[in-house]
Amino acid sequence: MPAAKPKRQISRGSCTLCGKEFSRNKIGLHLEECWTNLTIKEEHDPRTLAPTRFFRLFVEARDDPKYWLHLDIRADATLEDLDDFLRRTWLECCGHLSAFTIGETRYRWEPPGGFGDDDFFDRLDDVFAMPREIRMDAALADTLSTGLQFEYEYDFGSTTELKLRVLSEHEEPTRRRNLRVLARNDPPYTPCLECGHPADWIGTYGDSYETRTICDACTEKKGFGDAQLLPLVNSPRTGVCGYTGVLEE
Ligand SMILES: [Zn+2]
Ligand SMILES: [Zn+2]
Ligand SMILES: [Zn+2]
Known part of the structure; x- marks a missing residue:
């Protein structure tokens, strides 16, 4: 940890x-x-x-x-x-x-x-x-x-x-x-709820319907690859609807 x-x-x-x-x-x-x-x-x-x-x-x-x-x-x-x-x-x-x-x-x-x-x-x-x-x-x-x-x-x-x-x-x-x-x-520090390292993703995974955060390693290790996950980004809309980050010009 x-x-x-x-x-x-x-x-x-x-x-x-x-x-x-x-x-x-x-x-x-x-x-x-x-x-x-x-x-x-x-x-x-x-x-x-x-x-x-x-x-x-x-x-x-x-x-x-x-x-x-x-x-x-x-x-x-x-x-x-x-x-x-x-x-x-x-x-x-x-x-x-x-x-x-x-x-x-x-x-x-x-x-x-x-x-x-x-x-x-x-x-x-x-x-x-x-x-x-x-x-x-x-x-x-x-x-x-x-x-x-x-x-x-x-x-x-x-x-x-x-x-x-x-x-x-x-x-x-x-x-x-x-x-x-x-x-x-600056991007706020958001921990992976499985291991406490910085999270990479946000969404629902495992048995919970709650929106939670998770890192790359835990996603792989626990087999949540097909879960409903969005990239964790520096925005108040992170994890909402299909938000994935800044729109490029
Ligand atoms: Zn200045
Ligand atoms: Zn983790
Ligand atoms: Zn939308």
Whole structure:
């Protein structure tokens, strides 16, 4: 058996600007400083476009705070752009529906081509007294402000729920990129429930219907090769539906 791990792990992650590692609680403050140090020398060139406005967002899994992200995203990006990023990085398994809830409004994702019947959904909302749902094509500048907290759901069956917070906003003189990951949690240590070594897989195996984790060696040794196992990945959706990890471009 490997040495016993402390019960409560401190979630850590690295700053993508300087590469240094911090705990979840400290990294937000560091990012503000690190970003300021990096951009303080940049000057806006009046011949080019106006400086670009950005929001700094903190995203975490609602029920599992060991999964978290710090992002910079342009204020003229849309909720759909943010949804697309979250799907690619953390969530996408098979094109489920998703929605942001900001205040009283739900912004829902639609499959390409839409549902083709907005009236139908509006009538449903009336019947069930649901909050009004609109499409996700709203710009962040029109929906977010510093200090705002909001929610996101991916898949309305086996739902993965995220909490988001607007930490601050700023302007950048030279950068134009839509979205940048400033920091992300390191993969949490997850032991194999058979032997205690780091797990490679998550799913149901043996006689239990519970979702459990297991390593390669134990899968082979115990003959669970044909069990319902998914790769264990660094995402709040690991082990859910058919999630196998980051979507490649
Ligand atoms: Zn840094
Ligand atoms: Zn799925
Ligand atoms: Zn094992």
